[in-house]
Amino acid sequence: MSRLDKRPKMKKTVRFILIGLVVVLIAVIGGYTYRSMHYSSHFLPDTFINGTRVSDLTANQANELLHDRYDAQEFTVEQNGEEWKTFKKADLGLDTDFSDELESMISQQNNWRWGLAFLSSANQNLELNTAAFDEQTLNQQTEELDQEIAALNEDRTKTEDAKIDQDEDGFTIEPEKQGDELDTKQASEAFKANILDGQNELELTRYTKQPQTTSEDEDLQNELEQLNEIAQTNGTYKINGEDVEIPTEEIMDWVVYENDEVTLDQDKVQGYVEKLGEDYNTSENETQFESTEQDEVDVDPGTLSWTINTEQETEGLSEDLLKGEDFERTPIVQGSAEPSEPLVDDTYVEVDLKNQHMWYYQDGEVTLDTDIVSGKPDTKTPTGVFYVWDKERDATLTGEDYESPVDFWLPIDWTGVGIHDADWQPTFGGDRWEEGGSHGCINTPPGEMEELFDNIEVGTPVVVI
Known part of the structure; x- marks a missing residue:
């Protein structure tokens, strides 16, 4: 057969081969396209979500699979490595419906790449939000x-x-x-x-709960320093010639630390000052007095007295304490006497109604003593600690039913009682007061009265017992 005879036959064979290839190609493309359409609603091959294989599953199928997995998840609370309490995460509000997120994942994948995903040895690992809780x-x-x-x-x-x-x-x-x-x-x-x-x-x-403040805390150390600076202050009152120490435990009870500074509980400080007044106010408390003939006696309050001013003294005491230095102070008072000194020291007049006698002591020594006549039974001379608050010569003493001129007048209280000469008295001392007593004043022999008047000073205590 000649070459010319073979050529048509070869062309025919090639044509069949080409047609076959086209048919195969069309089949392959058609099949790939069909499969690609499949992966538009399914996960690609070798796809894993949070470690769970979901290849070729629809969003609903994957959701059921993941729901079962996460619905069974538990959370365990332990004590010292041992189980104390276990919760199902679903009971804690875990949302195990991932439908929307899975649909979104499928829509975002390139479904035409399923072939490459199939041939590749690498897995496609996707992450799902599994921490969505109600x-x-x-x-x-x-x-x-x-x-x-x-x-x-x-x-x-x-x-x-x-x-x-x-x-x-x-x-x-x-x-x-x-x-x-x-x-x-x-x-x-x-x-x-x-x-x-x-x-x-x-x-x-x-x-385990930890201490928030330790002993080394700088603020605590600072607080301690400030508290002790005040609490360990030595405070002393000078009252009636005596030293009255403020107890340390009292001061410690008053100290307060707030807003980074030391202050004092004013109610407690005031309470202490009030108690101080109750114990020492000479306007309210009797005064112990060593008499000439009656030994020690308790004498009622009189015009020579003082009362602590509670409000002012509370303020003053607080100011001294907050300085953090040892101090001595005399209480702030209202009255006629100096609170730091004894109410009756070593210069005074003593009037003894029981013995109808009077003594004048100067610097502890008797410089004058005399019988007297005190108030009669229905106008008795008041007892108490008084003082000479004025000196007057040639005075006229008046009352509802009397008018008496005197040469020397020493008033000692606010009601008109005083010491004066009484030249009308025929005698002094004894029981004279019962029948010929005064309206309350202390009648004194003229000579002794002049001597007393010349030597006594305004402010001298007069103790009537």
Whole structure:
């Protein structure tokens, strides 16, 4: 056969081959296209979501598979490595319906790349948000857990901060105490955070409550220093010639530390000042007096007296204490006497109604003594600690039914009672007062009265007993 005869036959063969190839290509393209359409609603080969294989699954099929997986997930709370309480995450509000997110994943994948995904040895790993919780449910479960943890603390040792304490010498720091009490707030917050972070457990002992303030705390040390500066101050009152120490324990009870500074509880300071007045006010308390003939007697208050001004003294005492330095002070008073000195010292007049006698002491020595006539039974001379508040010559003493001129007049109270000469008295001392007594004044022989008037000073105490 010639070459010319073979050529048509070869052309025919080539044509069949080409037609066959076209048919195969069309079939392949058609098949790939068909398969690509399949992957427009299915996950590509070798696709994994959060470690779960979802190849060739629709969004609904994958959702069912993942729902079963995550619905079974649990969260365990442990104590010292042992299980204390276990929750199903679904009961904590975990949302296990991932439909929308899965649909979005499928729509974002290139379904035409299924062939490459099939031939590739690498897996396609996708991440799904598995920490979507219903906020109300999770919060409710967290609150309940908080209460259960608080109940655990009832049998645990409390953790205590370092704090200021006081003893008889002042303030000290009581060191912090580390207990095994759980910090319920921290534990509850960690519980919620771990769940939202996708974790599966919580160890409670990691949240043992720690002291917030230790003995080395700078602020606490500063507070201690300031408190002791005031509390260890030595305060002394000069009252009636005596030293009255303010007890350290009293001062410590008054000291308050607030707003980074030391102050005093004014109610307590005032209470102390009021008690001081109750004990020492000479306007309210009897005065012990060593008499010439009656030994020691208690004498009623009179015009020579003083009363502590509570408000002003509270303020003054507080100012001295807050200086943080030892001090002596005399109370601020109202009255006619100086509170720091004895009410009756060694210069005074003593009038003894029982013995109808009067003595004038100067610097502890008797410089004059004389019988007297005091007030009659229905106008008795008042007893008390008085003082000469004026000196007058040639005075006229008047009352409802009398008018008596005298040469020497020494008033001692505010009602008209005083010491004066009485030349009308025929005799002095004894029982004369019962029948010929005065309207309350102390009648004195003229000669002795002149001597007394010349030597006595205004302000001299007069003790009538």
